[in-house]
Amino acid sequence: MISPHMTFITLLCVPTVVAVGTIFGGLLRSTSRKAQAQIEKTTAVADEAVSNIRTVRAFGMEDQEKELFDAEAVLAMILNENLGFGIGWFQAGTNLFLNGMVLITLYMGGYLLSTDKLSPGELMAYLMASQTIQRSLGQLSMLFGSVVRGVAAGSRIFEYMNLQPTMALRGGKIISENNLKGDIEFNNVTFAYPTRQQQYVLKNFNLKIPSGKTLAIVGASGNGKSTVVALIERFYDVNCGAITLDGHDIKTLDPSWLRQRVLGLISQEPILFGTSIVENIRYGRPGASDEEVKEAAKLANAHDFISNFPQGYDTMVGERGVTLSGGQKQRIAIARALLKNPTVLLLDEATSALDTESEKVVQNALENAKKGRTVVVIAHRLSTIQNADIIVVLNKGAIVEMGTHEELTRKRGYYWSLTYQQQEVPAG
Ligand SMILES: Nc1ncnc2c1ncn2[C@@H]1O[C@H](COP(=O)(O)OP(=O)(O)OP(=O)(O)O)[C@@H](O)[C@H]1O
Numbered sequence: 001m002i003s004p005h006m007t008f009i010t011l012l013c014v015p016t017v018v019a020v021g022t023i024f025g026g027l028l029r030s031t032s033r034k035a036q037a038q039i040e041k042t043t044a045v046a047d048e049a050v051s052n053i054r055t056v057r058a059f060g061m062e063d064q065e066k067e068l069f070d071a072e073a074v075l076a077m078i079l080n081e082n083l084g085f086g087i088g089w090f091q092a093g094t095n096l097f098l099n100g101m102v103l104i105t106l107y108m109g110g111y112l113l114s115t116d117k118l119s120p121g122e123l124m125a126y127l128m129a130s131q132t133i134q135r136s137l138g139q140l141s142m143l144f145g146s147v148v149r150g151v152a153a154g155s156r157i158f159e160y161m162n163l164q165p166t167m168a169l170r171g172g173k174i175i176s177e178n179n180l181k182g183d184i185e186f187n188n189v190t191f192a193y194p195t196r197q198q199q200y201v202l203k204n205f206n207l208k209i210p211s212g213k214t215l216a217i218v219g220a221s222g223n224g225k226s227t228v229v230a231l232i233e234r235f236y237d238v239n240c241g242a243i244t245l246d247g248h249d250i251k252t253l254d255p256s257w258l259r260q261r262v263l264g265l266i267s268q269e270p271i272l273f274g275t276s277i278v279e280n281i282r283y284g285r286p287g288a289s290d291e292e293v294k295e296a297a298k299l300a301n302a303h304d305f306i307s308n309f310p311q312g313y314d315t316m317v318g319e320r321g322v323t324l325s326g327g328q329k330q331r332i333a334i335a336r337a338l339l340k341n342p343t344v345l346l347l348d349e350a351t352s353a354l355d356t357e358s359e360k361v362v363q364n365a366l367e368n369a370k371k372g373r374t375v376v377v378i379a380h381r382l383s384t385i386q387n388a389d390i391i392v393v394l395n396k397g398a399i400v401e402m403g404t405h406e407e408l409t410r411k412r413g414y415y416w417s418l419t420y421q422q423q424e425v426p427a428g
């Protein structure tokens, strides 16, 4: 209102400024995203090296890991420097423009004054008003730098938050306690891991695991044994065919109920959490009392060694259980699974060669664990599964032999040759 003439000229510049600002802002945002991703990569390298420090040390790879980290850190530095320069130039440009506007106002105002179209008071008032606006815009451009960084970091977070799980965690049928038997069946199952679609791990796979029986799966490494267990746990969905529990396709069952109530898993590499032993065992059933935890530990042959620790059940196990031996970790993992009292026990025997003494202890623990349940045991040591009700020999994702230990030994086929390979040659 003070001077429509000058306002008009000032406003003329706005579209150009908005256009330039948008293009430049877009560039800065993409640089910021790249810088953010690079920092993520750098942190991952450091994280991996530090958490696997024993492996790094054992292979004397400290220098290489440091170089790897340096290379990633330098990239992150360059990207962040570029971003800093970009933001700097953006702010410089904005300030130059805004101050330029003051100059133009003074110049125009001087001209209008000399032609008596504007009074000195009006010019002062116009200057004051336009400077207030200019300062506010200057502040905004400073803010812009923080916004660019924030948006890039936020978009990474929202990417994860907006991810839709391919498999819901809850929802589906639940079999009532009385009807739950624990019969598992694979019907013509074909499966390939999503990351390796063209390599079928199981092809037209059929298997019946009757309730209350122990079924052992044997076969050379990489033949799909652990995959069978992962599919029962429904970590992945099968490509074709179906897996059923008591006649119900497990895809129609509530996954959380299935994992919490029906299945107990002792995996090939038992993973513990960096807390106390009692909390690690209670992980199997969060509501369990101290007494129940102790009972489970006794069943798993773990009570004695736990009691021998100065702090007993409150002993902290360290990150992922580093302060325990392999056999101790396994027995805690067994106790954890037993506390659940699962209908079906899935047991992926660790390959880690325990000495004969501890193997016997773990073996006894497992014998206790098997009572009254459906058990699927993946055996690497054939000596441990001779009592299994059914032994299945897997080769390249297909069953090549099936029967009891006696039947298969008599047959002199795959199983026989596997046991033959594992027989110890007497010394001397
Ligand atoms: N997450 C995965 N993504 C892609 N391929 C995988 C994955 N896990 C396993 N595989 C592949 O699937 C095949 C079967 O693996 P699986 O772990 O079932 O073998 P396994 O019989 O348990 O072997 P081992 O006796 O060594 O434990 C292998 O060829 C393996 O490379």
Ligand SMILES: [Mg+2]
Binding pocket: 225, 226, 227, 268, 348
């Ligand atoms: Mg395996």
